[in-house]
Amino acid sequence: MTEQHIASAFDRDLEAIQAHIMKMGGLVEAAIMSAARSLESRDVELAQEVRQGDKAIDALEELINEETARLIALRAPTASDLRLVLSVLKVSANLERIGDYSKNIAKRTTVLVNTSEINGSAAALRRMAREVERMLRDALDAYVQRDAELAADVIERDEEVDQMYNGLFREFLTFMAEDPRNISSCMHLHFIAKNIERMGDHVTAIAEQVIYLVTGERPTEARPKADFTSQSV
Amino acid sequence: MTEQHIASAFDRDLEAIQAHIMKMGGLVEAAIMSAARSLESRDVELAQEVRQGDKAIDALEELINEETARLIALRAPTASDLRLVLSVLKVSANLERIGDYSKNIAKRTTVLVNTSEINGSAAALRRMAREVERMLRDALDAYVQRDAELAADVIERDEEVDQMYNGLFREFLTFMAEDPRNISSCMHLHFIAKNIERMGDHVTAIAEQVIYLVTGERPTEARPKADFTSQSV
Numbered sequence: 001m002t003e004q005h006i007a008s009a010f011d012r013d014l015e016a017i018q019a020h021i022m023k024m025g026g027l028v029e030a031a032i033m034s035a036a037r038s039l040e041s042r043d044v045e046l047a048q049e050v051r052q053g054d055k056a057i058d059a060l061e062e063l064i065n066e067e068t069a070r071l072i073a074l075r076a077p078t079a080s081d082l083r084l085v086l087s088v089l090k091v092s093a094n095l096e097r098i099g100d101y102s103k104n105i106a107k108r109t110t111v112l113v114n115t116s117e118i119n120g121s122a123a124a125l126r127r128m129a130r131e132v133e134r135m136l137r138d139a140l141d142a143y144v145q146r147d148a149e150l151a152a153d154v155i156e157r158d159e160e161v162d163q164m165y166n167g168l169f170r171e172f173l174t175f176m177a178e179d180p181r182n183i184s185s186c187m188h189l190h191f192i193a194k195n196i197e198r199m200g201d202h203v204t205a206i207a208e209q210v211i212y213l214v215t216g217e218r219p220t221e222a223r224p225k226a227d228f229t230s231q232s233v
Numbered sequence: 234m235t236e237q238h239i240a241s242a243f244d245r246d247l248e249a250i251q252a253h254i255m256k257m258g259g260l261v262e263a264a265i266m267s268a269a270r271s272l273e274s275r276d277v278e279l280a281q282e283v284r285q286g287d288k289a290i291d292a293l294e295e296l297i298n299e300e301t302a303r304l305i306a307l308r309a310p311t312a313s314d315l316r317l318v319l320s321v322l323k324v325s326a327n328l329e330r331i332g333d334y335s336k337n338i339a340k341r342t343t344v345l346v347n348t349s350e351i352n353g354s355a356a357a358l359r360r361m362a363r364e365v366e367r368m369l370r371d372a373l374d375a376y377v378q379r380d381a382e383l384a385a386d387v388i389e390r391d392e393e394v395d396q397m398y399n400g401l402f403r404e405f406l407t408f409m410a411e412d413p414r415n416i417s418s419c420m421h422l423h424f425i426a427k428n429i430e431r432m433g434d435h436v437t438a439i440a441e442q443v444i445y446l447v448t449g450e451r452p453t454e455a456r457p458k459a460d461f462t463s464q465s466v
Contacts, residue, residue, distance in 0.1 A: 062451075
């Protein structure tokens with residue numbers, strides 16, 4: 001009976017922390033899309049909101065860290081319960097990084113509004129961001145529902161994001177070579193593309209956590225990696 | 234008596250894990266310098282070693298994660314002991330990221346050897362890498378010795394790294410504008426500079442952990458941030 005009681009107190013605490021994770025996830029999803037939209041519509045105010053909003057995301061990570069430490073100290077979980085609790089820290093750290101990348105995109109947007117537009121690139125970046133945002137939503141769903149299949153699907157889709165990045169990388173190189181006046185803004189746009197590509201990596205890391213939680217196995221090396229630009233001349 | 238016994242078993246376990254952290258730190262320090270040296274001397278073999286060596290770094294992080302989980306399950310630490318244990322996870326995650334950045338530099342080096350050299354940039358990047366490597370060494374010393382003063386010094390020095398990055402960023406823009414044939418290699422060099430700058434951020438995060446461990450306070454917003462390139466046109 002006591003055993004049962006302790007177990008459900010643990011579950012209740014863990015659920016409270018996971019609710020914070022979900023809130024954090026919601027804020028990060030919104031940040032991704034707002035950052036990409038602010039770039040496309042050249043909306044400096046929206047970009048400013050994203051930059052400000054990152055503080056709330058950071059504060060949630062801090063809160064999750066503290067509550068997780070409190071949970072471990074109070075309930076002394078072991079085995080799979082402990083694995084569950086430690087995964088919370090990994091997921092929130094990944095969410096925090098994605099939030100940072102969104103903030104960085106918003107920063108660059110406030111610069112890019114002062115430069116001439118590079119043909120269609122903002123729309124392409126927004127499409128790439130939308131794909132990552134959908135992946136994140138599914139990764140968090142998979143996390144809550146302990147759905148390894150959905151998580152594996154998310155990992156698969158990261159390859160598309162990498163390919164979108166590859167395409168943009170080549171495009172920006174071309175624009176820069178065509179006209180040196182494009183160089184500065186293409187550098188920023190390229191960094192934005194790279195930021196979104198890295199977001200995809202962090203979403204993938206969350207999905208990998210889900211698979212680890214469900215199966216106890218880490219999907220090492222299984223992960224497709226289709227960003228080859230670091231190896232291209 | 235039992236209390237004492239449990240406490241020292243905890244200390245012993247924690248020391249064993251921290252020894253792994255130190256080993257991981259040594260490998261990462263070596264990876265940073267080998268990556269930078271391989272770029273400067275155009276040594277593809279050395280670059281290949283760095284890429285291969287990253288597996289050992291990743292394996293150590295995995296081991297540290299597992300041993301930390303075991304320690305928590307076995308010793309059920311609370312309060313400051315728990316804070317200590319959880320800091321191990323943060324430090325190893327930061328080291329792992331720095332290792333990844335070194336690997337990425339090595340990858341780009343294997344491409345850059347096939348392009349013409351950009352005047353003096355490899356030497357400048359090596360100097361920047363050496364500064365980060367020294368910061369890392371000091372951050373890990375500060376971690377082992379719980380030396381908040383040394384940690385604060387490391388955080389301070391990250392500003393220099395940011396300024397080195399700013400200088401290189403401007404230089405690469407100039408080289409690209411001067412001759413479109415420089416664009417492709419300057420993009421790679423620029424990414425390398427950015428990778429080193431990000432390494433500095435991760436070293437700073439380790440130093441911040443040390444301050445948190447010693448003082449119980451997070452040095453939020455105190456951190457100087459001197460990379461303003463995301464805001465420059």
